[in-house]
Amino acid sequence: MNSNDPEKSLLTLLEGREMAAVTFLRAYVQLLFDGPYLNAYTMPQVKLNDTVFHPKTPGYRDALCEQIGKTVTATREELNKKLEIQFGDGTSIEISLKDEDRVCAEAAMLQADAGKRWNVW
């Protein structure tokens, strides 16, 4: 995890948890981690070995759903750049925090403890 304010990053909550489900909604996706869930309003990309799956890449949805059941081994937050969720097999999911990639004021929102702990990027 790499953040300007590490104590405030909630992403570390995902470490050690399995990605339980992916919900595709209109214009965004919701990643569920057995409790906490991460709404990615900026569509995430999946990095699988040397291949990067963008939302318009054929196989993108498969690549995203293939992460279901995998355990998060590390998270990384780079201010105004990206959020990264890494899995044990080297695959990662990245959400861009760059202004040019945003489709609204928010790129992502993480909620834990039924919304008592949450963050928006």
Add this chain to the structure above:
Amino acid sequence: MATTIQMRWMYRVALWLWIAATGFLSPPTFAYDGQGQLQAGTKISYDESCLEAIDYDGVAVLASNECRNQPANTRTLFINFAKCLAAEESAGVAGEVAQTGGRAPNFIVSEGGTAFPVPEGATGPFPVTSGKGFQYIGGSGGNGLSTSATDFRFMDPVTTGTYQYPGGYGSYGNAAGQTINPFTGAANITPSNPWWHIPAK
């Protein structure tokens, strides 16, 4: 010299006298621009030009929208009364926001006077980790909201980047943590939908 509380009551009494004299309004209901009526007890905000209803039932939303298209009531008495009530309500909300995890107020009023109903039975406020917002969770409907509306969050002003909200914004969610249209409950809205991030003044 009259205290602030005494002044508020003087404004109240004066307003009702004015109401009775003109027949413009008839207790126990409020009217607005002669276009209709709001329920007694409706809370209001005032932004120097427009009176806004707060409890957001269907009538109140209509009132707010119509108010935008109507000449403002600029009578001094009316303005002072509206300011007094708005100040009272804002102060009340601020007081409740200071407590975390308690029962939510019926509404949240932004600094500029925009009112957002809070789902009935929600608890909070729970501050966002970044410190730039807070939310109420676990409610359901009420105040004109869809029963699917369980959460409400209010975010600080965004003044940089492509998508700016100088007065902050509000957003409603359902029990699954998905953003919804607060009045229809539909979760199929996109981030560009005006119900997604509702601008505050």
